[in-house]
Amino acid sequence: MDRIKVGNSQYIRDLNLAGIFKLIHQYGPVSRKELAENTGYSAATISNHVKRLISMGFVIETEKGSSTGGRKPVYLTVNPDKGRIFSIDIEVKQVKLVMFNLKLELEGQKTFPIFDKDKPEGVIRQILLEIEKMLQEMGLTAEDILGLGVAVPGLVDRGKNLLEFAPNLGWRNLEVVKPFAKKYSLPIVLENEAKAAAIGEREFVYPQAKNMVYISINEGIGCGIIFDGELYRGASGNAGEFGHIIIDSDGPKCHCGNHGCWETLASENFIINSYARLNNIMLTKDEIYQKGKEGEQGVIEIFKETGKNIGIGLVNILNSLSPELMVIGGDITRIKDYIFPDIINVLKEKALSISHEKADIKFSKLGNLATVYGLAKLVFDKSIDFV
Numbered sequence: 513m514d515r516i517k518v519g520n521s522q523y524i525r526d527l528n529l530a531g532i533f534k535l536i537h538q539y540g541p542v543s544r545k546e547l548a549e550n551t552g553y554s555a556a557t558i559s560n561h562v563k564r565l566i567s568m569g570f571v572i573e574t575e576k577g578s579s580t581g582g583r584k585p586v587y588l589t590v591n592p593d594k595g596r597i598f599s600i601d602i603e604v605k606q607v608k609l610v611m612f613n614l615k616l617e618l619e620g621q622k623t624f625p626i627f628d629k630d631k632p633e634g635v636i637r638q639i640l641l642e643i644e645k646m647l648q649e650m651g652l653t654a655e656d657i658l659g660l661g662v663a664v665p666g667l668v669d670r671g672k673n674l675l676e677f678a679p680n681l682g683w684r685n686l687e688v689v690k691p692f693a694k695k696y697s698l699p700i701v702l703e704n705e706a707k708a709a710a711i712g713e714r715e716f717v718y719p720q721a722k723n724m725v726y727i728s729i730n731e732g733i734g735c736g737i738i739f740d741g742e743l744y745r746g747a748s749g750n751a752g753e754f755g756h757i758i759i760d761s762d763g764p765k766c767h768c769g770n771h772g773c774w775e776t777l778a779s780e781n782f783i784i785n786s787y788a789r790l791n792n793i794m795l796t797k798d799e800i801y802q803k804g805k806e807g808e809q810g811v812i813e814i815f816k817e818t819g820k821n822i823g824i825g826l827v828n829i830l831n832s833l834s835p836e837l838m839v840i841g842g843d844i845t846r847i848k849d850y851i852f853p854d855i856i857n858v859l860k861e862k863a864l865s866i867s868h869e870k871a872d873i874k875f876s877k878l879g880n881l882a883t884v885y886g887l888a889k890l891v892f893d894k895s896i897d898f899v
């Protein structure tokens with residue numbers, strides 16, 4: 513334990529302030545009495561810090577429900593208008609920009625296409641413009657922003673705020689945070705899209721889940737591991753690259769240099785490439801999904817094979833980590849009804865029953881918003897620091 517910090521009463525007080533704010537955020541509307549009764553804080557500590565939070569504008573008083581007679585108790589809740597968080601999800605073909613209020617409620621949302629992914633600086637410039645536009649439309653200014661989160665479909669070095677490699681964008685060693693930091697002197701979080709989505713799904717849908725794996729299947733496959741309630745990052749910060757477990761060493765070549773990685777056999781790129789091989793024509797995934805929904809038998813066969821291959825990767829994850837929950841997200845969920853039966857069959861057939869019995873398999877409830885919700889939570893945690 514750090515003696516200097518523990519001996520510094522100012523530090524302790526501020527830490528308590530942040531702690532009490534987070535409790536109000538999590539449980540509000542909540543009364544001062546409830547806060548004192550359910551935490552280790554004394555009534556006096558609660559009262560002092562709440563006063564400060566109210567004067568700072570972070571917390572407001574409210575009335576909850578109907579009174580049972582007598583004086584209505586006063587409840588505390590987070591002031592949603594105190595600050596906004598912007599979540600920026602950079603995908604392969606588009607950018608999703610979402611604004612949250614301080615209660616982490618979605619307030620604004622915009623998606624725009626990436627016209628030229630070979631010019632990342634142009635993409636970032638456009639994002640900055642869109643943030644300004646959204647602020648204006650909402651009658652807000654940069655002063656209202658609490659922090660920003662940026663998600664990318666690739667490996668990140670969070671220490672250096674660097675995007676190391678996003679294969680499907682072709683971006684490498686890119687200081688993706690720098691232009692944002694230049695414009696806004698605010699907390700900024702850079703995260704891999706699947707890891708952010710894992711945090712989003714866990715925080716907003718399965719807050720009780722201790723051990724879960726989120727599998728994001730789009731053009732490639734990314735994963736986020738929640739271990740004992742926290743995102744597991746590993747030594748490199750990029751743990752969970754299950755997209756590159758080798759399923760078939762004679763399989764298609766992967767951009768990582770190996771052959772037959774899971775993502776070459778179970779992603780949307782697999783669907784696109786399989787269709788092209790069978791029909792000698794390269795269609796977009798939207799066109800192929802449409803053909804599947806219209807009942808084209810060849811496409812449905814590809815979907816089924818994709819489901820089987822997804823199942824094989826999930827067996828490996830299940831047998832290695834034994835999570836209580838595996839959540840499948842990403843654009844692949846658009847064809848979930850076609851892939852799910854094969855996923856379940858492969859798991860039944862091949863997974864160790866002791867792990868399989870304990871695990872639930874679900875599709876993401878937040879859908880294509882899981883990443884932006886996770887970013888909002890990460891930015892919130894980084895921003896709420898009253899020291």
Ligand SMILES: [Zn+2]
Pocket residue numbers: 755756766767768769770773
């Ligand atoms: Zn690979």
